[in-house]
Amino acid sequence: MSLDSPCLAPYPWNSLPYYPLRMFPVKENKRKNKVKDEVWVVIPLRDVLLVEKGEGRGELQQCVVFSTRNHDTFIFSRVQDRDFLVQKLAEMLAGPIEGNEEEGEWRRLRQEKLEEDKLWRWERHLKEHGGRWVGMYRTTELANLVLDGIPHSLRQSLWMLFSGAENDRAANRGVRYHYLVEESLFRPCTANEEIERDLHRSLPEHPAFQSAAGIDPLRRVLCAYAKKNPQIGYCQAMNLVCSVLLLWCGEEEAFWLLGAVCERLLAGYYERRVVGALVDQSVLVDLVSSELSPPLQRHLAQLGVVRIASLSWFLTLFLSVMPYESAVNIVDCFFYDGARVIFMLALTIFELNAEKLLNCRDDGEAMTLLSSYLEGVYHEEGGGRTHDREGERLKRSIGVKELLAEAHRRHGAAITWERLEALRRRHRLTTVHSLEDSLARSVLLRSGGIKSPSSMTLEGMQGKGGRSPYFAQAELEVSLWKLVKFM
Numbered sequence: 001m002s003l004d005s006p007c008l009a010p011y012p013w014n015s016l017p018y019y020p021l022r023m024f025p026v027k028e029n030k031r032k033n034k035v036k037d038e039v040w041v042v043i044p045l046r047d048v049l050l051v052e053k054g055e056g057r058g059e060l061q062q063c064v065v066f067s068t069r070n071h072d073t074f075i076f077s078r079v080q081d082r083d084f085l086v087q088k089l090a091e092m093l094a095g096p097i098e099g100n101e102e103e104g105e106w107r108r109l110r111q112e113k114l115e116e117d118k119l120w121r122w123e124r125h126l127k128e129h130g131g132r133w134v135g136m137y138r139t140t141e142l143a144n145l146v147l148d149g150i151p152h153s154l155r156q157s158l159w160m161l162f163s164g165a166e167n168d169r170a171a172n173r174g175v176r177y178h179y180l181v182e183e184s185l186f187r188p189c190t191a192n193e194e195i196e197r198d199l200h201r202s203l204p205e206h207p208a209f210q211s212a213a214g215i216d217p218l219r220r221v222l223c224a225y226a227k228k229n230p231q232i233g234y235c236q237a238m239n240l241v242c243s244v245l246l247l248w249c250g251e252e253e254a255f256w257l258l259g260a261v262c263e264r265l266l267a268g269y270y271e272r273r274v275v276g277a278l279v280d281q282s283v284l285v286d287l288v289s290s291e292l293s294p295p296l297q298r299h300l301a302q303l304g305v306v307r308i309a310s311l312s313w314f315l316t317l318f319l320s321v322m323p324y325e326s327a328v329n330i331v332d333c334f335f336y337d338g339a340r341v342i343f344m345l346a347l348t349i350f351e352l353n354a355e356k357l358l359n360c361r362d363d364g365e366a367m368t369l370l371s372s373y374l375e376g377v378y379h380e381e382g383g384g385r386t387h388d389r390e391g392e393r394l395k396r397s398i399g400v401k402e403l404l405a406e407a408h409r410r411h412g413a414a415i416t417w418e419r420l421e422a423l424r425r426r427h428r429l430t431t432v433h434s435l436e437d438s439l440a441r442s443v444l445l446r447s448g449g450i451k452s453p454s455s456m457t458l459e460g461m462q463g464k465g466g467r468s469p470y471f472a473q474a475e476l477e478v479s480l481w482k483l484v485k486f487m
Contacts, residue, residue, distance in 0.1 A: 043066055043068070043074065048066055048067070048068055048089075048110075051064065051065070051066055051067075051086055051089045052064075052065055052086065053065070053082060053083075053086055054075065060075075060077045061077060061078055062077060062078050062079050062080075062082050063075055063076065063077045063079070063082075064076045064079045064082055064085065064086060067113065110381075110382065111381060111382060114381045115151060115152065118148065118149065118151045119151040119153060119154070121145060121148075122145060122150070122151055122154055125141060125142065125145060129142075136161065143336070143337075146332055146333055146336045146337075147333065147401065147404050147405060147408065148401060149328075149329050149332060149381070149401070150332045152248065155248040155249070155332070156248055156249040156250065156253050158332075158335075159245075159248070159249065159253075159257055159331075159332075159335045160249075160253055160256070160257065162335040162336045163257055163260040163261070163265060163335045164260055164264065165253070165256040165257045165259065165260040166256075168256055168259060168260060169252075169256045175228060177224055177251070177252045177255050180224035180225075180227050180228055180255075181220045181223065181224045183227055184223040184224055184226060184227035185219070185220060185223050185224075187223075187227075189226075190233070191223075191226035191230075191233040191234040192223055192226070192234075194234050194236075195219060195222045195223060195226070195234050195239070196219075198236060198239045199215050199218060199219055199239065200215070201239065201240075202214075202215075202218055202239040202240055202242070202243040203240065203243040203244065203319075203324060205323075205324070206243075206247070206324065208247070209243055214243070214246065217246055217251050217254075218239065218242060218243055218246060220251060221242055221245075221246065221251055221254050221255050221258065222234060222238065222239060222242055222258075224255055225238075225255060225258050225259060225262075228259070229259070229262070229263070231271070232262055232263075232270050232271055235269075235270035235271070235272070235274070236315075237270070237312075237315040237316050237320070238258065238262070238270055240316050240319050240320055241258065241261060241316060241317060241319065242254060242258050244319055244324055244327070244328060244331060245257050245258060247324075247328075248328075265334070265335075265338055265339065266314070266339060269314065269315060270315075273435055274311075274315070275428075275431060275432065275435065277311060277314045277315055278431050278435075279424055279427050279428050279431050280310075280314055280339065280342075280343075280424070281306070281307050281310050281311060281314070282423075282427040282430070282431060283343070283420065283423040283424055283427060284306060284310050284343060284346055284347075285306055285307065286423055286427075287343060287347060287415070287423075288300060288301075288306055288347065288350065289301075291347050291411060291414060292347065292350060292351060292354075293354070295358065296350065296351070296354045296357065296358065299357065299358050299360075300350065300357065303357075303360060303362065303363045303366050304363055305357075305363050305366040305367060305370075306350075308363055308367060309346075309366075309367060309370055310346055313342060313345075313346060314339075314342060317330060317331055317334055317342065318330050318342075318345070318374070319331075321371065321374040321375065322374045322375060322377045322400075323375070323377065323378070323379070325379045326377045326378060326379045326400040327377075327400075329379070329400045329401065329404060330345065330400065330404065333404060338417070339420070340415055340416075340417060340420060341404075341407070343411075343415050343420065344407040344408065344410070344411040344412065344415050345403065345404070345407045347407070347410070347411050347415075348403065348406055348407040348410055348411065349370065349373070349374070349403075351410065352373075352398070352403075352406070353369060353370065353373055356369055357369065372395070372397075373397045373398075374397075375394060376394055376395050376396050376397035376398070377397055377398055377399070377400050377403060378394075378396045378397075378398075378399055378400070379399070379400055379401075380399040380400070380401050380402070
């Protein structure tokens with residue numbers, strides 16, 4: 001790999017200390033050791049562990065920092081097209097490397113270096129901002145750290161803190177996870193039967209969930225939660241979310257995190273009628289109408305693809321549509337910033353694929369396009385899968401960190417919690433009424449009381465035949481109760 005770009009390179013490079021994402025002034029020697037436009041530096045890609053942008057002043061502006069496996073650091077300043085260069089190098093480093101054991105060792109060392117650097121930044125931030133796991137200031141620096149990804153060793157603790165699950169556990173000391181497991185496991189009930197059917201569909205690309213090592217903890221957590229909260233019980237998609245929680249958390253922590261997701265962060269999503277998800281679909285339709293370009297708005301509305309695509313995005317936090325190694329960064333941001341992140345990502349995905357979407361002729365073509373794009377979202381630090389479930393090599397589309405950064409840049413200011421809650425209030429009543437109307441139609445169709453679905457509405461039914469609306473409503477409630485009883 002050659003760096004063929006006008007820049008300045010301090011020499012000797014190894015006289016500079018290296019601190020992740022921070023630049024320090026160079027101590028000048030008696031003679032000036034800088035040569036401009038006269039040096040070619042060639043760094044073998046196999047020796048590079050990390051490439052990142054540095055920030056400095058004076059001659060250290062627009063820096064690019066290379067860290068190698070030999071613990072050498074190369075700093076190039078005033079690099080033209082720095083963002084493009086760093087992005088392309090990151091894609092090359094994250095790309096698949098097929099070859100001998102030495103190249104596999106290079107990949108492992110690079111990932112360890114990245115993890116160490118990330119952990120160092122987090123530890124410094126936690127030290128500077130007081131108490132470790134009691135609370136944390138929501139600063140710009142913290143938001144940037146979350147966007148870059150939470151270190152593996154801190155993920156459980158920070159997920160518990162950001163989601164409020166740690167507070168839930170402290171406030172419900174009478175809820176004992178192990179007792180719930182004993183009371184619920186293998187108990188004959190509808191929830192447990194549904195859980196058993198879905199266990200082996202949970203994260204099939206991960207080896208842990210192809211054996212008892214992953215399946216047994218997943219069963220225990222899901223059954224215990226269904227016992228704790230019978231109003232929700234179990235809903236499809238909970239298994240996928242829970243399986244990712246178990247990759248980085250203990251069983252009890254995954255149990256409390258699942259509760260935080262189902263009861264607070266995505267309230268109403270995992271109930272029988274998924275009212276919360278349907279409401280948020282309507283919210284997303286509104287946001288598409290106000291945030292995207294008019295041609296794209298109209299075409300998406302014509303295709304009807306927004307509702308079709310978004311349901312799985314909402315219910316699984318994108319875990320069902322992109323590699324879990326990439327989607328876990330979205331889960332990091334979700335626990336920190338809530339469902340707001342999902343809306344920003346959805347809008348950004350539509351925008352980044354606008355040109356291709358405008359050429360789609362039907363919803364099937366649009367869904368294939370979006371599925372291919374999301375399956376190609378890779379992790380810039382590497383380590384993700386290189387082939388899809390059919391064995392074909394994945395076509396990389398965009399790095400997950402870049403996607404998250406783009407979503408915040410484009411829609412971070414516009415998609416606020418106040419705006420989301422106002423839109424949810426507007427659509428909640430309409431959604432519930434629509435579901436009730438659909439259920440009432442089903443009751444009358446199955447009972448033979450109506451010949452055509454189009455001839456029946458709640459309003460018309462209540463005043464039909466000259467009877468009292470209250471009497472008609474009572475009959476409807478009895479019919480609904482009978483339907484639910486025998487479903």
